[in-house]
Structure formats: structure tokens, C-alpha cells
Amino acid sequence: xxxxxxxxxxxxxxxxxxxDPEKPTGIIDTNQYMxxxxxxxxxxxxxxxxxxxxxxxxxxxxxxxxxxxxxxxxHQDPDIISSLGLWDKTLEGATLYAPWxxxxxxxHFGCEAIVYDPLPDEGxxxxxxxxxxxxxxxxxxxxxxxxxxxxxxxxxxxxxxIGAALxxxxxxxxxxxxxxxxxxxxxxxxxxxxxxxxxAAWIARVRELDVDYMAPQHGAIFKGEDVVRFLDWFDALEVxxxx
Amino acid sequence: MTEQxxxxxxxxxxxxxxxHDALDDARSISLQAMNAQASIARxxxxxxxxxxxxxxxxxxxxxxxxxVQDVDDEALLISRxxxxxxxxxxxxxxxxxxxxxxxxxxxxxxxxxxxxxxRHNLTVIRQGTxxxxxxxxxxxSSIETTLLSANIVTSSFRIEVGKLDSEHKVTFESLIGAxxxxxxxxxxxxxxxxxxLATTRVLATTKR
Numbered sequence: 001x002x003x004x005x006x007x008x009x010x011x012x013x014x015x016x017x018x019x020d021p022e023k024p025t026g027i028i029d030t031n032q033y034m035x036x037x038x039x040x041x042x043x044x045x046x047x048x049x050x051x052x053x054x055x056x057x058x059x060x061x062x063x064x065x066x067x068x069x070x071x072x073x074x075h076q077d078p079d080i081i082s083s084l085g086l087w088d089k090t091l092e093g094a095t096l097y098a099p100w101x102x103x104x105x106x107x108h109f110g111c112e113a114i115v116y117d118p119l120p121d122e123g124x125x126x127x128x129x130x131x132x133x134x135x136x137x138x139x140x141x142x143x144x145x146x147x148x149x150x151x152x153x154x155x156x157x158x159x160x161x162i163g164a165a166l167x168x169x170x171x172x173x174x175x176x177x178x179x180x181x182x183x184x185x186x187x188x189x190x191x192x193x194x195x196x197x198x199x200a201a202w203i204a205r206v207r208e209l210d211v212d213y214m215a216p217q218h219g220a221i222f223k224g225e226d227v228v229r230f231l232d233w234f235d236a237l238e239v240x241x242x243x
Numbered sequence: 244m245t246e247q248x249x250x251x252x253x254x255x256x257x258x259x260x261x262x263h264d265a266l267d268d269a270r271s272i273s274l275q276a277m278n279a280q281a282s283i284a285r286x287x288x289x290x291x292x293x294x295x296x297x298x299x300x301x302x303x304x305x306x307x308x309x310x311v312q313d314v315d316d317e318a319l320l321i322s323r324x325x326x327x328x329x330x331x332x333x334x335x336x337x338x339x340x341x342x343x344x345x346x347x348x349x350x351x352x353x354x355x356x357x358x359x360x361x362r363h364n365l366t367v368i369r370q371g372t373x374x375x376x377x378x379x380x381x382x383x384s385s386i387e388t389t390l391l392s393a394n395i396v397t398s399s400f401r402i403e404v405g406k407l408d409s410e411h412k413v414t415f416e417s418l419i420g421a422x423x424x425x426x427x428x429x430x431x432x433x434x435x436x437x438x439x440l441a442t443t444r445v446l447a448t449t450k451r
């Protein structure tokens with residue numbers, strides 16, 4: 001599995017993992033993220049059970065497993081968190097932050113040692129190392145209980161399925177040409193996102209944030225001005241079209 | 244599911260299904276014994292000698308019912324344990340993959356230690372399943388022993404029935420026939436279960 005550093009400032013780092021060349025065919029490609037701060041690490045949307053082994057091997061290049069004390073799941077989908085049962089056997093004293101409405105569902109993946117910390121609908125901010133992480137409500141985008149994560153110091157927004165694109169294997173980690181990239185995003189957002197009202201609420205929240213990188217769980221990462229371009233594009237897009 | 248876990252899971256489920264029929268037969272024996280008790284009461288003084296035999300027959304049928312239920316409980320435990328074994332063996336496979344993929348990574352030591360721990364846990368689970376299989380075999384053997392006792396009791400019963408007048412003889416002989424059929428059915432189920440167990444054990448041992 002490939003890994004790229006998104007941000008580094010002293011001991012505060014963001015690393016994206018993905019584009020696994022050994023990924024079984026027929027499963028959607030995913031981006032997994034790790035934040036390091038003051039010797040602790042957090043995995044964001046750590047991925048499906050099929051990617052656990054390459055993900056664990058890749059993470060072990062960067063941090064001791066004992067330093068991973070936090071997990072985050074933006075929502076309940078298997079490509080997001082079906083590896084939970086295996087992380088549960090790996091980590092000691094770890095906490096999973098995930099939407100409260102999915103607690104009884106996500107625990108079906110196996111959650112005995114890991115503590116499930118349910119996120120309230122309105123979101124929450126936690127201290128992580130020297131930074132603050134804000135769990136930004138993104139309900140109905142696409143899941144009915146859904147969060148993005150914003151790191152104020154790194155100015156990175158991990159947006160979950162928002163901004164996702166269905167790209168061919170081996171595509172670059174970053175958006176290179178926004179206009180071309182929209183063709184890989186349109187169907188995904190129109191079909192998976194059910195609510196224009198929810199979309200507008202999330203865009204309004206995110207416009208208030210200072211974002212250098214918008215990092216989705218599928219596809220490519222948006223940098224600088226492409227973040228605003230994405231918000232404008234998404235704002236104009238009619239979603240929930242399959243009715 | 245792993246081959247061994249798969250086999251034990253299927254075995255446990257098939258034993259539970261087969262024993263459902265055996266339980267019906269055991270209940271039928273109990274019913275026959277109760278019928279025999281009523282017939283003895285009707286036959287009067289000449290059938291008094293058969294009373295303790297029929298009581299014993301009734302006791303045997305109740306023992307068989309209990310044993311069959313115990314086998315059913317044990318089979319359920321084995322099927323659950325097989326699923327646990329499946330989950331643990333999948334975890335071992337994933338961790339072994341991670342070790343292979345992460346060769347040379349800075350922080351692999353803890354993961355390698357984790358693989359050893361998971362392998363140990365898997366061995367403990369497999370040993371537990373093995374013990375439960377032994378308990379199951381023991382219970383099936385107890386049913387066989389009880390059925391042997393039932394045979395002896397039936398023989399004694401037949402001798403006593405031979406001393407009766409023809410009117411009562413017909414009633415009791417039909418009871419003996421029904422009793423024999425039920426015990427033969429149970430014996431056949433138990434033999435098939437034991438044969439399946441033996442095959443599964445051999446396959447599991449050779450695959451380890």
C-alpha cells in the first residue's frame with residue numbers, strides 16, 4: 001500500500017494510505033488517513049477487512065502499533081470500518097469515535113477491547129496532541145449519521161465520502177485538473193448523496209473553515225483553490241436523483 | 244470458514260438434525276413403556292412378574308431422552324466454537340499477511356508478537372473443540388450402552404410374555420415390536436453420528 005505525507009510540522013503529521021497494488025479486484029479503492037501528534041496516532045476510516053493486512057503493514061512503517069490510541073469512522077459502511085474486529089485484536093486501550101446512531105451496527109464488526117465513543121449529532125471537538133480535531137456533522141452525506149474531521153492546525157478536512165471520485169487503479173493521490181476530475185465525481189455524488197438540504201448545510205459549515213486540503217475517502221485529494229472549486233461545484237449539483 | 248472449523252460446524256449441525264429424529268424415537272419408547280404399564284394393570288395377576296421389567300424399560304427411555312438432549316446441547320456448543328475458531332483463524336491469516344507485506348518495516352516486532360498470541364489462542368480454541376468432541380463421543384457411547392441394557396430388558400420381557408395367555412400375548416408382543424423398532428432407529432442414528440465424528444476427527448488431525 002502506498003503512503004504519502006500530507007502535512008508535517010514538528011511531530012504533527014497527516015499521512016494518507018491507499019492505491020494498494022495488492023487490492024483484491026472488485027472492491028472499491030479507499031484512502032485511509034493517519035494523524036500523528038505528540039507520539040499518539042489516530043486512524044481515520046481505517047478501511048475494510050480486505051485491506052487490513054496491507055494497512056497494518058503500512059502503518060507499521062510509521063508508528064509503533066502501541067501508539068495508535070484513537071480510531072475514527074465517518075459512518076458505518078464496510079469499506080470504512082469492517083476491519084474493526086481485527087484492529088480490536090491489534091490495539092490496546094484504543095477509542096473509536098463514530099456516529100452515535102451506528103453504535104449497535106458498527107459493533108457487529110467486532111468491538112470488545114476498543115471503546116466506542118459515540119459522537120452526538122451536533123459534533124464535538126477533541127484535543128489531540130497540540131491540535132484540536134473537530135468532528136463536523138455531515139449527516140446524509142451520504143449516511144444518515146456521518147461526520148467529517150477538521151484539523152485546525154494542519155488545515156486539513158477529512159471529508160469522508162464527500163469529494164469522492166471513482167478513479168482507475170493507480171490514479172494520482174491529488175486532483176491535477178479539477179474540471180476533468182468532476183466527471184469522476186458527478187454520478188457518485190448525485191446517486192449516493194440523498195439530500196440537497198443536507199448538502200447545503202455541510203457546505204455552509206465548511207465555508208467557515210480554513211482548509212488547505214480536503215481529503216476524501218475515495219479518489220483524489222483537493223489542494224488549495226480546488227477546495228473552494230469543489231464547494232462551488234457541489235453547491236450547484238442536484239443530488240438525490242434516483243427517484 | 245477454515246476446513247477444520249467448517250467440518251466441525253457441519254458435523255454439529257448434522258448431528259443435531261439427526262438427533263431430532265432419535266429424540267422422537269426415545270419419546271416413542273417412553274410411550275410404549277407407559278402403554279405396557281397400562282396393559283399390565285389390565286392383564287391382572289398373571290402379568291405381575293413383568294411390572295419391574297416395564298418400569299425399568301421406562302427408566303431407560305427417560306435416560307435415552309436425557310442423553311439425546313445432552314448430545315444436542317454439546318453439538319450446539321461445538322457449532323458456536325467452530326464459528327469462534329473461524330474468526331480467529333481469519334485473524335491469524337490477516338496478521339500473517341501483514342507480517343509478509345511489512346517485512347523490514349520499522350515497527351513490525353509488536354505485530355509478529357501478536358501473530359504468536361493469536362496462534363496460541365487458536366490452538367487453545369481447537370483444543371477446546373477437541374475436548375467437546377470427546378464429550379460428544381462419550382455421550383453417544385452412553386446411549387449405546389443404554390440401548391444394550393434395553394435389549395437385555397426386552398429379552399426378559401419376551402420370556403415373560405411367552406408365559407401369558409394368547410389374548411394378552413398379542414398386546415405385549417406388539418409393544419415389544421414397537422420398542423425394538425425405536426431402539427434400532429436410535430442405534431442407527433448413533434452409529435452414523437459416531438462414524439461421522441470419527442471421519443471428521445481423522446480429517447482434522449491429518450490437516451493440522
